[in-house]
Amino acid sequence: METKGFNGSEISEKNKEALQSETWQKVREAMKTEVQHFTEVPEIQHFATVKVSKNDNVYGVVWGNVVREYLKTAYSGENAQADVISDGITYKVLKRKEITVFYDVAGNTLFDVENGRLEKEYGYVMKEDKMAAILEEGITSAVEAEEKSADLEKKEADKGTGEIQEEKPESGGLTSDIEVPDPASVKQMAKEKLEEEMKADKDKTFAEPVIGYLLKRCEDDLGLAQDVVQEHKSWKKCFDYIYAQARKQATGNRAAVRDDVVYEWAEDYYHKDDKAEEEKKAREAAERKKKQEERKKADKKKPKPVAKKDNKAKEKTVEPPSPKKNLKEMDGQLDMFSMMGM
Numbered sequence: 149m150e151t152k153g154f155n156g157s158e159i160s161e162k163n164k165e166a167l168q169s170e171t172w173q174k175v176r177e178a179m180k181t182e183v184q185h186f187t188e189v190p191e192i193q194h195f196a197t198v199k200v201s202k203n204d205n206v207y208g209v210v211w212g213n214v215v216r217e218y219l220k221t222a223y224s225g226e227n228a229q230a231d232v233i234s235d236g237i238t239y240k241v242l243k244r245k246e247i248t249v250f251y252d253v254a255g256n257t258l259f260d261v262e263n264g265r266l267e268k269e270y271g272y273v274m275k276e277d278k279m280a281a282i283l284e285e286g287i288t289s290a291v292e293a294e295e296k297s298a299d300l301e302k303k304e305a306d307k308g309t310g311e312i313q314e315e316k317p318e319s320g321g322l323t324s325d326i327e328v329p330d331p332a333s334v335k336q337m338a339k340e341k342l343e344e345e346m347k348a349d350k351d352k353t354f355a356e357p358v359i360g361y362l363l364k365r366c367e368d369d370l371g372l373a374q375d376v377v378q379e380h381k382s383w384k385k386c387f388d389y390i391y392a393q394a395r396k397q398a399t400g401n402r403a404a405v406r407d408d409v410v411y412e413w414a415e416d417y418y419h420k421d422d423k424a425e426e427e428k429k430a431r432e433a434a435e436r437k438k439k440q441e442e443r444k445k446a447d448k449k450k451p452k453p454v455a456k457k458d459n460k461a462k463e464k465t466v467e468p469p470s471p472k473k474n475l476k477e478m479d480g481q482l483d484m485f486s487m488m489g490m
Contacts, residue, residue: 184211184258184259184260186205187205187262188262188264188265188268210235211258211259213235214234214239215266215269216273217232217233218239218241218250219270228371228419229242229421230243238253239258240252240255243263244415245263245369247260247263334370334373334374335370335373337373338372338374338376339363342359342366342376345383346359357407358390358410358411361411361414372418378423380422380426381417381418389417390414390417393413
């Protein structure tokens, strides 16, 4: 059986081996319970703290290592999505407006953390790493270490306010000729694309509220605007993605989903890295079309069979027409296919 990962991508052999490891068995044990939500706390507790009870708001060792690795390697980046490797296992992370969600490589939700908590923990981890780096340089005195740490923090703050200028390359050196799109122009492009798709959609009842939400979010979130303007992304595919997610929660032919959940699904679609998947679908569709055309050409070249004459007259038997059933007389049931003209 072929193993698929997050967003339908292939799982590497290395990750397949990791999924069989002892660490992953602990992850599976954690996944047996419902998705955990870690809220903001007044005091930062150590990441490796062992959970005492199910709802004690402590990560535990496995989740703590994953969060720590995310904060150290991807938290400060501009991308909403990130891959994190912890204990040899790859995890997927998606940063949303209020929370950050952690998934396994197959796309199953593991847990989420409020962004306010992550912000505090990021400061804690950065300070801890600075202290470790200082001690590695040979400063053994705790007082000296603290002073140097404070000096590094001041330099970081000065750099953020523009007081410290970055060194410029010497004249005559190579310069980049790649144009970086202006954030305002990207947001305008996303706005125009969404508005055009909303006008073209025949069913405004669903399109208007969801696209209206996306328009507001693109004004505040440059990352979402960049995802929206991707050529392979479209409102139709977004609608199909939302419909597919709703079907998973349906009971029979009904699915009651809150508005905010639908909006999250819409954002998830645009953040989803599915370019390779879409290109694969396009190639397969082109191949199918090519094969169909080849079959049609081959059929045209085949000689048509000559019908043989039969001198004997064939007897035709005419059966009497069967009486039509009244829809109301079918054992107390309605023939839905007959009512639909099928």
